[in-house]
Each structure stands twice: as C-alpha cells, then as structure tokens.
Amino acid sequence: MTITTSARAKVNNGVNVDALLGARTALEQAPEAAQFKWRASCEWVNGTHSRSAIGSFFGLGAEQSRNKTFTVEADHPQVFASEDSAPTPVELVLSGLASCLTAGVAAIAQRRGIQLHSVRASLEADMDIQGILGIDDEVRNGFGAIRVHFDIRADASEDDIKALVAQSQKRSAVFDIVTNPTNVFVTAN
Amino acid sequence: MKFATAIIVGAGQSGLAMSWHLSTRSIDHVVLERGEVANSWLKERWDSLRLLTPNWQSRLPGYAYSGDDPDGFMTMPEVVRFLHQYASLSRAPIVTGARVTRVRQQEAGYEVETSLGAWRCRKLVIATGACNLASIPQLAAGLPASVASLTPLQYRNPGLLPDGGVMIVGASASGIQLAREIRAAGRRVVLCVGEHVRLPRTYRGRDIQWWMDVIGAMVVRYDTMEEDIERARRLPSLQLIGTPERVTVDLNSLGKAGVELVGRVVGLTDGKAQFSGSLANLCALADLKMNRLLSSIDDWVNASGLAQQFPAPHRFEPTDVGSQTRIGLDLNDAGIGSVIWATGYRPDYSWLDVPVLDRKGRIRHDGGIVAAPGIYVMGLPFMRRRKSSFIDGADDDAADLAAHLGHNLNRAAA
CATH class of the missing domain: 3.30.300.20 (K homology (KH) domain)
Incomplete structure (x- = not known):
C-alpha cells in the first residue's frame, strides 16, 4: 500500500503515530529502555467482590507515576450466589x-x-x-x-x-x- | 602468503556472479570455496528438492538456462551441473577445498586464513550464502531425548526418518515441502504454522515468479521501500514448491492430505508441546497479503491492456483451519518420533573476526556494502533488491557491488 504523507495528515483517529514511530526508532537503539513492568494490586472487599488499584508502572528505564490511581472492581454474578456488584x-x-x-x-x-x-x-x-x-x-x-x-x-x-x-x-x-x-x-x- | 586484490568467499551463484563482474573490470581476484562449486546445493539439501524458481529464471551474468523446459524446476543435481558449467565457461579463478577459517583486518586489507594456507587481500566479498545454519528456537532444548531433533539441512527423505509421527515446526517453503512428502509416505504429520507467505504456484495461466518478475516486484530496491526494510528482510520464505506438475502446496491442500495444522510452537516441556491460539489470524494475514499481490497483478494486466492474453482474475479459497485446532500435544502419546525445525536459516559468520555483526548476529551492511572498509556481502534476503537472495538476483547485485569495489580501488590508487 502506498500512502503519501499528505493523505496521512488528513486522517485523524486521535493517535499520535509520529510519537509512536519515534519511540520505536529510539528503542531500537536502546533495547534496555524497552523493558517495562506493569502492576496491579487487589484488595478483597467481601465475598467474591474485590477491588484492584492500578497506578505506577516501570518503563523507559524509570518509575512512571500517574496523576491518579485507577480502580477496577470484580465480582461474581448472582447465578454463582454472589452479589454481582461488578463484572x-x-x-x-x-x-x-x-x-x-x-x-x-x-x-x-x-x-x-x-x-x-x-x-x-x-x-x-x-x-x-x-x-x-x-x-x-x-x-x-x-x-x-x-x-x-x-x-x-x-x-x-x-x-x-x-x-x-x-x-x-x-x-x-x-x-x-x-x-x-x-x-x-x-x-x- | 598469497595475495589477491579481491577475495570472494564461496563459489555459489553469488560468488560466481561477482567473479564474472570483477573479471570484466580486470580486477584480479580469487574465489575461495570450502568444498566444490555449488557445495551447499550439493550437500545440504533434501533429495526431492527442486528450485522454487522456474528454469528460465536461472540467469547469471553472461549465462542462462538454455534447455528445452523453461517452465520446469531444476533438481539439485541439475543446479549443481548448471553452476559447474557456469564456473568453467566463465573461467572463474576458483580454489576448491579452501575452507576459510578466519578473516582479520590487516593494514590496507584483510588476512584470510584457510585450510590451504593464508591469503592477503584488499577487498573481501562474502558470498557464503544466507542458509548455512538452521535457526532453531530456544525452546527446542525442551524436547525429550526420546524424540529425534533434526533440521532441513540434515533431512534427506522420509525413509531415513526415525519411526513414528513427525512434528514439523515452520510452514514456509521447507516446512510445507517436507510436510507434503512425509505425509505422502504415510506418516502422521503435525505442522506447526507460524507467520508465513502464502502464494499460488500459478495464477492466470503463468507462474507466480513470472508475474512478480513482469510487474517489477523482484527489482524493487532496498532503499526505495515505503515499509520497513528490516521487516521485509525478515519475511519468511515463500510457501512454494517446484514440481514438474507445477502444483500449489498450501495449508488447505496439506490439511486435505491429512496433515494436522496447529499454531506456532510456544511451549515444550515434559514432552508436551503447546501451540499458539493465533493460527487463524496468521492465516488471515497470509490470505490478505496474497490477495494484495494478486490484485497488483490484476492491476498490472489491466494497465498494460493485455487482459485478453490471460485467463480471468480469480481468488483462491481462504485458508480453512477450522475451529477445533489443537493447542497442545503430548509427543509420546501422539507417537511423534522426530521433530524437524524448519524455522529458518541464517548465515555462518563464525570465521569473520571483524566487528561487523549487530547484537542479533546479523551483518551490518548498506545494500551489501558492509560496515567495514572493503568488505561486501552477497545473497542475503532483500539485500539490494527483492530478488537478492534468488539466483536471478546475483547479477544485478554483483554488478552494483563490483562497481563500488572497483571505484574504491581506483580512488585508493589515485
């Protein structure tokens, strides 16, 4: 497929492809910076209900902190005799x-x-x-x-x-x- | 110590083509060959193998196939004869039985140690081929001792395999050819399919290589690619076979013949193999890619105004791997007696004591001009052109690199 730069520029899916391609080129030169660690922690709430917290991760050779911590809850449905308070x-x-x-x-x-x-x-x-x-x-x-x-x-x-x-x-x-x-x-x- | 201005290592199609171009430029040189001319073709290929390119495409500088079967595919003994004839007709200065054991940088050139003594040269051309060693994944170490492990470089024919079923890892040219003949010999065959390039042998009445030649795909240069050239260089070999019947072998035909198709091997512990669940997607990718090539052929036909000369366009059945693909196999329970690692090949540079390899062991080069003064390489996949690793690609690459080599000699002399 041949796509000219001008055709590409008109398209906007909200993805910064240039930044991604730049990162790819940089990481080819420095593969050690490509080593990431993803993390989650999970707290039992009650029954089958639990709440995970997702915050910092490691990548590009350093700890990467976020402005906020995301929470994701999980539970089991009522047919499993649970509360169904989350997916x-x-x-x-x-x-x-x-x-x-x-x-x-x-x-x-x-x-x-x-x-x-x-x-x-x-x-x-x-x-x-x-x-x-x-x-x-x-x-x-x-x-x-x-x-x-x-x-x-x-x-x-x-x-x-x-x-x-x-x-x-x-x-x-x-x-x-x-x-x-x-x-x-x-x-x- | 003997001296030649240029030393070519390897007397296959690449080395012979380079020798021809150096001769036309009156550059004094010698071709060092570890065995005899066309050694790899003679000794490192299975019995039934034929070239994947039709005879008419066996073209070298000043020489081409001239037999009465231009659309046929040469057997290995025929390839060896073809190259021997070329070597003698072109009077290439070949020293056979000279295995290069070490190359070191010396003042204004290189010292080349061989089993027949040492040479010095100013320019070095590496024409030892892209397929010296089989690339085997690390997980092969997990294979139980009761199962034989071999590579296509060791495989000769089904009769010489240990008893039992055969698991073939890799479904590119080697893997599909071996699966076909081992299954035809009545063995159970499990074929582990990773990324592959599906192609029909013929399309609209012509060989697929003929189409790729006429639409200009084979001469696409490495430095004019829109897509990532490194990715193009790593592409697996085309899923093709050369047979007198010009048959197409693809995953559908292998499946119909009773070959069991599974995904890429991703685990091998305690005698149990695990296969990736990504098979359906890899087949979808290959089908889409094949159809893009067929569309570009159709576009070329339409644009050329020659549509009347060819049968109508059509598309092949999508690859059908069903929905019951197995994702695990106990090799002993399944009666697997041997595993063949058809997982690709790589060059052997163990003798090259010059720091030109990258962290993955690949030689660093720009279109065959290696990252060390006066060293050139030949015959690597998509090295200068898509056809670089084909017999038909040796001429143009050798012409370019011989010109570069000669220019540098002249500059040094001036």
Missing part, C-alpha cells in the same frame, strides 16, 4: 482483549491513512464450568475458545479493514497473553 474477572479479560485490539486498530488505521468512523467489538467466550467447579479434571478452567467480531466503519475497502484487524492481533499484547502460555509465579505470606 467477573473473565469478563474483564474479554474487555482487556477488546480494548487492546481496538487500540491497535486505531493506531494502525492512523499509520495506514485510514479514517475511522466507528469501531465496535463484540466478544464471546466459551467456558465449561465443570472445570472451575472441579467436577471433571479433563475440562480446563479457562476459555475453550474466544470469538471476537469487529464492526468497523471507515474510509477503506473491506480487505483493508480486515487487514487492520489482522495486523492489530499480530501486534497486540493481550492477544498474545491469551493465545500463548506465560509462566506465572504466585507467592504468599
């Missing part, structure tokens, strides 16, 4: 995947000179809860499959829109996290 953690995983892919679509569209008008992702994941209930050891706890559908209105051909969504998956952190294994270390005191 379930697995729904937050779907939300994380959707947000990651959506951010990618916007950034890649900007880079490719494609003006977006609307982007809506719908997600559905299969789960056999015999796994988490310990009924059947052969059933895994997590999702059997996740399906994501994007409904995108943009000044682009159908194939160009599909290519946006495909490239977004290729560069998505959360897509990688859910499609590939990760070592997890949990300690307690």
